[in-house]
Amino acid sequence: MINVIKSSILFFVFGVVILAGCNGNDVTLNDGDKLITEEMDEVISDYIIQKYSDSYGDTEEQFEVHKVYGTSESDEVLSVYMWSYYGGFNKSTGVRLQSGHSLPVVIMLSKKEETYAVTDYIEPEDGSFYQSSLKKMFPEKYVKFAQQDSGNIKDLEKEMDKKVKRWLDKQE
Numbered sequence: 798m799i800n801v802i803k804s805s806i807l808f809f810v811f812g813v814v815i816l817a818g819c820n821g822n823d824v825t826l827n828d829g830d831k832l833i834t835e836e837m838d839e840v841i842s843d844y845i846i847q848k849y850s851d852s853y854g855d856t857e858e859q860f861e862v863h864k865v866y867g868t869s870e871s872d873e874v875l876s877v878y879m880w881s882y883y884g885g886f887n888k889s890t891g892v893r894l895q896s897g898h899s900l901p902v903v904i905m906l907s908k909k910e911e912t913y914a915v916t917d918y919i920e921p922e923d924g925s926f927y928q929s930s931l932k933k934m935f936p937e938k939y940v941k942f943a944q945q946d947s948g949n950i951k952d953l954e955k956e957m958d959k960k961v962k963r964w965l966d967k968q969e
Contacts, residue, residue, distance in 0.1 A: 826936055830865035833877065837913050838863075841877065841904055844915040849883055853896035856885025858964055862956040863902075864946070866939040874916060875906045878939045880946045882953040884961075888968055892961045899950050901943035903934050 842861040850859055863881045870876070884897030905917040922930040932940055 824869045824871065824936065826867050826869050826938065828867045830868075832868050832875065833865055837875075837877075837906060840906065840913045840915065841879075844904070844918065845881055845883055845902075848918065849898075853885050856895050857887045858961075859883065859885045859897075860957060860960045860964075862953050862960065864950075864953055866942045867936070869936070873907060877904045877906065878935050879904070880943060880950065880953070882950055882957060884957055886961050886964070888965065891965060892958050894957075899953070901931060901935065901946070 841863060845861040845863075846859045861881060861883045863879045865877055865879045868875055868877050879902060880899070881902045882897070882899045884894045886892070887895055900920055903917075903919040904915055906913045907916050908914075919934050921927050921934060931943055935943060
């Protein structure tokens with residue numbers, strides 16, 4: 798009889814622990830950019846360009862390209878974990894970057910009627926708080942990607958060059 802009671806209590810405690818672990822806060826991550834539409838890409842780039850258009854020296858045109866590590870969705874808001882490369886350019890200097898930045902960001906999108914809107918934008922803190930803030934922003938599996946991409950954005954630079962060249966070709 799005592800063994801039955803012990804087993805019942807153990808079973809009950811085990812069940813409570815399992816249920817506590819399933820509190821609904823688990824976030825499903827979707828690796829890569831498979832959930833990002835062209836429209837979402839454009840909304841993201843337009844937002845970042847607008848946000849920084851007055852932050853750097855005079856340039857004739859600004860562009861933004863990004864690499865999406867993954868996404869998660871909660872309460873109809875899509876969190877996009879990515880590396881962003883923003884730059885300002887002038888016709889006279891061609892594809893040579895005049896000003897800009899390159900950093901990991903989290904951007905939140907929600908669908909309003911038939912379009913998407915940015916509801917939040919998060920960057921890591923500078924200096925000694927960079928790593929700890931990056932770990933707060935990104936799911937653990939994407940932190941490693943962001944750390945590896947720091948200073949290693951060759952693919953994004955090539956993508957940026959293509960955008961700038963298309964703009965320069967239109968100027969002729």
